[in-house]
Amino acid sequence: MNQTARRLGNSAVHVGPLGLGCWPLAGMTRGGITAADAQATVAAAIAAGITHLDTAYCYGEAGESEAAIAAALSTHRRADVVLAGKCGIHWEPGRKQVVDGRPERLRREVDESLRRLGTDHVDLLYLHAPDPRIPIEESAGALASLRAEGKTLAVGASNISVDLLRRFAAVCPLDACQMHYNILQREIEADVLPWCRARGVSVVAYWPLMKGLLTDTMARDRVFPATDSRHKYPMFQGDEFQRNLDFVEALRPIAHRLGRRVPEIVLAWTAEQDGITSVLVGATNPDQIRENAGSLTCQLDDEARRAIARAVAARGTVASRKPV
């Protein structure tokens, strides 16, 4: 993986090719993650040279992910990390997820996030998702004001179409766009990725490991309990799940020839795709992030790239990402 720091859009912010996705640290993707695990995972990421930390107002019902970052940062300088936050999604009682992009709501969430993070600014602030109930221009205007006030250095948008990106950027110039992207789920190659590439907007990829599926650690008979959000996604169900695991098996010899493990070549492949600026990988403990950090020194060769392309072709079309 090319480890050179990359500039986020037109901003002064630079990130490495791999970032720590701090969503699993909130303990909402599955249970059993303690505050100590979360804090140790952030610390292990920083120690491994992964300093781009991606979080959000809604990562945890009470900001548990932001709290873990703040705790881990107590022994680091603020300038040693790039903090990326998101606003525009929150939880209501009963774990009901609500998208709310009204300017006053966004501003309130950002102020609360900054308090939890113990900082006066984030380096990158995304609109987490467009709110279909209001014109995107209103949300974009709020992020432009927050940047003008110094509460963020760069602005991004996430989970968004090209049409809405265009309207957002007309009000608030964009530095980054965060979308789901991995070897098997590559919808953005058709529209968002070329649009961003043509305009110098950085694309930050989430779900590079397909929520853990591409790590080569899942048994074929694995059953996800109701407390593990993966049970809702087609990619972990029935024949889809088995065919995805066939694909992972096909990656194994490719990784072994390079002296690597499957998640390392998966992350290296993702980071080297044209237009991808940084890849956010989640982890639930320090060992996982240490293993994933191995991808930083993983170099794919043309033989590996050709073999990966053959495995992707053999896998065929994957199911939609949407939970059911």
Ligand SMILES: NC(=O)c1ccc[n+]([C@@H]2O[C@H](COP(=O)([O-])OP(=O)(O)OC[C@H]3O[C@@H](n4cnc5c(N)ncnc54)[C@H](OP(=O)(O)O)[C@@H]3O)[C@@H](O)[C@H]2O)c1
């Ligand atoms: N903008 C958005 O709307 C949005 C949406 C989703 C995610 N994101 C961001 O993108 C980040 C990455 O996405 P993600 O965390 O959902 O998915 P991911 O990176 O594809 O998968 C992460 C999960 O895989 C498992 N894992 C990771 N490394 C492993 C290893 N070496 N060995 C075995 N298992 C391993 C862990 O789950 P288990 O230990 O539970 O198996 C971990 O929680 C998020 O953390 C978040 O920052 C953004």
